[in-house]
Amino acid sequence: MSQRSLRVRYLLQRARRLSLGNVTEFARQVQRVSKAPLPVIVADMLWSSVRYEMGFRDYAVWDIRLLNARERRTWMTHPKSVRLNNTLNGPDSESLLGDKPRFYRDFADMIGRxxxxxxxxxxxxxxxxxxxxxxxxxxxxxxxxxxxxxxxxxxxxxxxxxxxxxxxxxxxxxxxxVLPQHERMSELYAGSVNTLRLITYRSPDGTFHVIAAVLRIGNGGVVDNFAGGGMFTMLDDAGVARWAGVDKNSNVFAQHPVTGVSIAGFEVPQFAEAVAMVEEASRRLPTVPYVGWDVAITPSGPALIEANHNSSVFQMKPSVSGVRTGLLHRYRDAVGPGILDRRR
The missing domain is CATH 3.30.1490.20 (ATP-grasp fold, A domain)
Structure with missing residues (x-):
């Protein structure tokens, strides 16, 4: 199936699931950083979903309303990630990674529990x-x-x-x-196991790319997932948090509200070991080159939590980072421009 056909199919599926309540909720989030009237924001959200292949949550979380057309074109989006999964990963990817007992058996030496x-x-x-x-x-x-x-x-x-x-x-x-986590990760927040999301791609020539590295942090619950009430921040290539944390409702946390630990500058222990582990794991999945790995840091080393063949996309809000461009270039550098070319 062509990339244009995949785009059209995804847009039609989104249109069938369109919820006025969700659109309004995301538009009100946008009003926190934009003084535009709600109808103007909604219209821009709908336009961006077609023009930039952008989900409504993408638009809200990444402050797209504040950006010009050139800047908007630099953002990776969830619809684009779905196309990457559908194009790059084999038809067995869901059964290999979505069936957790099977995944645990296949990676028994890496799950640590x-x-x-x-x-x-x-x-x-x-x-x-x-x-x-x-x-x-x-x-x-x-x-x-x-x-x-x-x-x-x-x-x-x-x-x-x-x-x-x-x-x-x-x-x-x-x-x-329940996995024990490294003392430093517990100091950040002990109520959940705080994990890394490492989004990676293994090219046909075997080159391994870390496209994005994310620190996910719990906040009042037993899971650190963004969808489950947790927050995230982006890491640099050495595993150091670059900015404050953000949750799914666009709340920003310079310090963790429970522990008071500063998030920007937090250094993830054993980060290099975690990257090395997921690279080894990736080479065991010849038909699934594009993966979002969830990794815990335990006192004895990194441990795989799960792997996602349809990884979410993580980028930092411009209103938090001051950076008005997204990570599409990192995805293109890894997988090549063809699949992510808007005109295809």
């Missing part, structure tokens, strides 16, 4: 697991965005058989030990 699938385990096996791990994390065996993830204390589960049956009925059958 014990786990059990309650759908396949007996009550006795699950009881033994809870004996070994008095606090566990429960998540869907498939899914993304941090949805459905909760923690349980084994002491508060009086009937393991009934608990197991409920997990299976809720399609949340994956039970894991």
């Amino acid at each position: 014990d786990w059990i699938d309650a759908a396949d385990a007996s009550d006795d096996q699950l009881t033994a697991f809870l004996t070994r791990h008095p606090r566990v994390l429960v998540k869907p065996a498939e899914g993304e965005g941090g949805r459905g993830i909760t923690t349980f204390d084994a002491a508060e589960i009086p009937d393991v058989a009934a608990w197991r049956a409920q997990l299976v009925a809720d399609n949340r059958s994956l039970v894991e030990e």
Whole structure:
């Protein structure tokens, strides 16, 4: 399928799912940095979705209203990322990465934690697991965005058989030990495991590219996902946070509101080791060259949380960074200009 056809198909799918409530919500976010009337913002959002292949959340989170046409053309967007996934990754990418138990088995030497699938385990096996791990994390065996993830204390589960049956009925059958995180990452925020999102591409000649490096930080919940209430900031090539944190509602945090730790300048420990690990992992996936890796930093080294064949896009708000251009050039440098050429 041509790139133009992929664009048209995506726009039609978006149009069918168009929600006036979502459009209004994002437009009101935009009004925090723009004094334009709401109808003008909505019209510009709709225009940008067609002209720049830009999602409504992209428009709001990245302050697109403040940018001129030349600057807007420099931003990577979620629709473009979907096209990269559909073009670069093989048809087996979702089964290889979206099935978490399979992913855990394939990368057993890199995940750094014990786990059990309650759908396949007996009550006795699950009881033994809870004996070994008095606090566990429960998540869907498939899914993304941090949805459905909760923690349980084994002491508060009086009937393991009934608990197991409920997990299976809720399609949340994956039970894991809670990963300890590096002391420095806990100082930033201890309520969740704060992770890296490393968006990478392995070119046909084997060259490995780190397109974007992101630090995701929890904020009042057990997950650090942007969609789950957490915040993010961008890292430089040495793993140092460049700017303040931002959440999905465009709130900006110079310091973490719980710990008071400054976010800009925060240095992620073992960053080089994390990059080396995902490069090795990437070479085990010959049909999936474009991946967003989630990595935790534990006291004993980096550990893979999961891998996303349809990675989100992360860039920093111009109103926070002062930088009015996006990261499209880094994607083009890695994958080549053809797929991301607007005219195709």
